[in-house]
Amino acid sequence: MGGFFEELKRGYKGDDSQHYRVAGIQVTCSHCGGQEFDTGSALLNTTGMTLLGLDWANRDASLLICAKCGHVEWFLAEPERI
Template sequence: MAKAVRASLGEMWITCQFCKGDLFRERGVKLNSTGGELFNFAWADETATGLICLRCGFVHLFANPQIQLHRAKD
């Protein structure tokens, strides 16, 4: 299983919108466009940071590259 992380954006700590948990699993997510898929340029589409809440499984997507991930203590 991937290491648990906490996340922040500037001075704000991110919590789950659904359950208010603060531990996540991080995953890169491609934001595919129709044109990119149609012409086989999906590799050039924008990426986002996906944070999956470890408590409830809700998936949060952040396209802001300034998001910071912090390894949670075991």
């Protein structure tokens, strides 16, 4: 997992980050308050999720990775680029 995120960070390093909005609200990093993110996605379909009754999680999640601190915000909704 760490390797995956390191790869994402390396791949997106630079001035490619953008502002995003989810449900009409601009996304702000819950750790550092940054507003620039890079995007990624992850499949949430795991046996563990199903056992916990989280069948709604058996879908793609959108990841917004804070450009400043690397914190990852997870969304089941598709972030809108603004």
